[in-house]
Amino acid sequence: MSIVYKCRHCGHVIGEINQQVVDTSILGWNKLTNEEKREMIQYKSNGDVQIQAICENCEESLGHHPEYHELDFFIQ
Template identity: 65%
Template sequence: MPIVYICRHCGQKIGKLDQQMVDASMLGLDQLSAEDMREMIHYQDNGDMEIKSICESCEESLGSHPQYHELDHFIQ
């Protein structure tokens, strides 16, 4: 089951893990609350696990413009 990391703000693919078996604790997923898991982790029809994260570019933008934290999507 591939695990694909996608930026929650711009939709850019950040990375992909192509491992058959992955322990959730190795990825830190066991540290998420149930609500965070529902928001961040999605399973695609092809079996991929998609994890919403943040790319470096969007992280820089949020650092430079803290008011963007109020928005769900700040990149149009």
């Protein structure tokens, strides 16, 4: 099982955790609301878990262009 952090905007893999057992409270999942969990966490058929996050480059772009927050995808 892998936990893969992927940018929701550009698709870049930010990081990956390859562990059989992971304490999700250490990852902060317990601080997410149920809605945030539904939006961010996807369970794949191969057993992997994909987390939708934002990479540093996209975060910087959002900082320079706040109007991009209104868009689901701002990178074409």
